[in-house]
Amino acid sequence: xxxxxxxxxxxxxxxxxxxxxxxxxxxxxxxxxxxxxxxxxxxxxxxxxxxxxxxxxxxxxxxxxxxxxxxxxxxxxxxxxxxxxxxxxxxxxxxxxxxxxxxxxxxxxxxxxxxxx
Numbered sequence: 001x002x003x004x005x006x007x008x009x010x011x012x013x014x015x016x017x018x019x020x021x022x023x024x025x026x027x028x029x030x031x032x033x034x035x036x037x038x039x040x041x042x043x044x045x046x047x048x049x050x051x052x053x054x055x056x057x058x059x060x061x062x063x064x065x066x067x068x069x070x071x072x073x074x075x076x077x078x079x080x081x082x083x084x085x086x087x088x089x090x091x092x093x094x095x096x097x098x099x100x101x102x103x104x105x106x107x108x109x110x111x112x113x114x115x116x117x
Contacts, residue, residue, distance in 0.1 A: 001042070005114055008107050009100050010070030014115065017070070029111050032069045036062065036104055043081070043100065055093055056085030069111075074103045 005011060018025045039062040048117035054068035081096045 002068060007036065008071065008073050008103070008110055010072050013070035018115070029069070029115050031111065032065060033108055035065060036042075038105060038106070039065070040097075040104060041100060041117055043097055046085075046098055047090070052085045052088045052090050054085075055090060056082050071103075071107050074100065078101055086105050 017028065021028055039058060042058040043055065043062065046058050059082035061077045063075050063082055066072075066075040066078055077096060077099050081093060081100065084090060084093055084096065
């Protein structure tokens with residue numbers, strides 16, 4: 001496995017999931033990828049609405065699903081966004097949303113190439 005892969009994803013966690021889920025693993029990955037797009041949309045809508053609570057809630061959900069799939073960098077960015085929403089400090093949330101989209105783009109490609117190919 002590549003260094004880039006391990007920089008963005010927890011390979012051990014993914015391999016354990018793959019072993020446990022067997023044939024259902026690709027469904028899990030595809031569900032995460034599809035669900036992530038909806039969560040990004042929810043985050044962007046909450047930002048547009050200037051709703052700190054909706055930002056917190058959307059980031060919290062995305063943080064959890066990112067953790068489940070081993071996307072530790074994405075999980076960390078979501079945690080930062082969740083905290084900002086919780087604290088009501090939404091001055092930097094647009095920049096965080098861009099980082100989330102950039103990281104998701106990277107892990108999406110890595111998952112597709114290494115686990116769905």
